[in-house]
Amino acid sequence: MQSSQITDSHCHLEQFEDPETVLSEATDVGVGRVVTMGQDEGSMRQALELASRFPDQVLVGLGIHPVNVVTLTAQALAASVSFLRDHAAEADEIGETGLDYKWAVDEELQQAQHKMLEIHFELAARVQRPVNLHSRRCLRQVMDAAIAFHRDTGVHAQLHWFTQSARLVHQTNDAGIFVSVGPSILQDQQAADVASEIDNALLLIETDAPVPIGGEAGHPRRARDVLTKLAALKGVEEDVLAQHIERNFVRFLGRDFPR
Template identity: 30%
Template sequence: MDLIDIGANLGHESFDHDLGAVLARARTAGVQRMVVTGASRAGSVRALELARAHPGQLWATAGIHPHHAVECTAEAIAELRALQAAPEVVAAGECGLDYHRDFSPRPAQRLAFERQLELAAETALPLFLHQRDAHGDFMAIMKEFEGKLGPVVVHCFTGTRAECFDYLDQDWHVGITGWLCDERRGQHLREFVKDIPGHRLMVETDAPYLLPRTVRPMPSHRRNEPMYLAHIVEELARDRGEDLATTAAATTAAAAAFFALPDPA
């Protein structure tokens, strides 16, 4: 397989000691290309560093996650503008709203999201977005920027069928993770992932988070990593009623086009 992991937090400290081995295992599992998520000021710098250190295998995003919304100052926007000018940075974000944990005050989240959308309208980069338990405000803010933004993916989708199709009605993309494999929280996704058009569907691990609960044998460390993307795609193909090669090819083609990634070396 030739798979693309559109969201891996490889700058996380849990990868500091063995990133080379992690990337090698990913290649062996067919995950040839990965996009490293930038979700904070420091994290976005780190994502770009990793992309530059592994050309042709890693690319980066640059943004400020709603958990870190208080970081999104005028100085931070200037930093993001510079980062997003780098050729290795293929999307703006991760940014958006998260009312599930409320690690940042909601007004600060909304302001940070709006500031980053203003920057994205300027740079015309694809958008890598986060939304959890904030669908109404999320859609209202995005409506303010209608016609001004580049391609959009709502990554790590965990919401309802209605939310999913609100996004698809806007011609946005949806990113599916190992949440699909969680019998406690992700069962509802299995009921409608078959209805997502293949050219709007992408896959990701969100590593080191969201280790698929159906992986066997289950690793004792519980750390997710890009090699498990192949397992997610297998489950997704089953739920879509497709053979594995069809789902793999569709999600890879969608991701390569969305991020304008070159063919693997």
């Protein structure tokens, strides 16, 4: 086991057949905690179950993924919203929420995603939990929404997988928005260059596992490879950076963990 444990700040643990093995494989390389992000009613239920089974290792995001906002039946979506409202206070974070214009191809669908994002923001402010945000083909829209939310409420926001534009990262740095970096920086030089621009005090690590990246299956243990790469990019010792990023994570969360 490595000396400093780090957190995979965005993954989908319930999508693995054997989450217990995944957690122990991750812990073996120093990834001692994961945040598992709910995406609909079923995965929110599973996320809460995993957190109660592994209270020292699993944190829970409760939310409805923007792709689900436009693909679920009206009935399933309503059930997800009511589950989210009923259980928001049990979450460590609100999300995965955000916008996805790959799927929301017209104004009506985009409006539906925006409306759902607002519901997540209202709940996050009410229960005082940070938000975990997805953005695809609408980086600026999600970033602007995150900045306004953080400015108006003081509650933190994380832009997940937000390593596409150095210009936007300079704006998130100025606004105090957290950005998580994933395994895309291991192969994609442009993503690595953007990652090196993220303010050290706002930097988080994630994997989005089990989503495969660069032809390799996703796994929370890859957060360790991301840390190694980030340390090289930033020219700091890996263990020092690990401790720094963990302090960021606790600040983002707004409370101690384990609870």
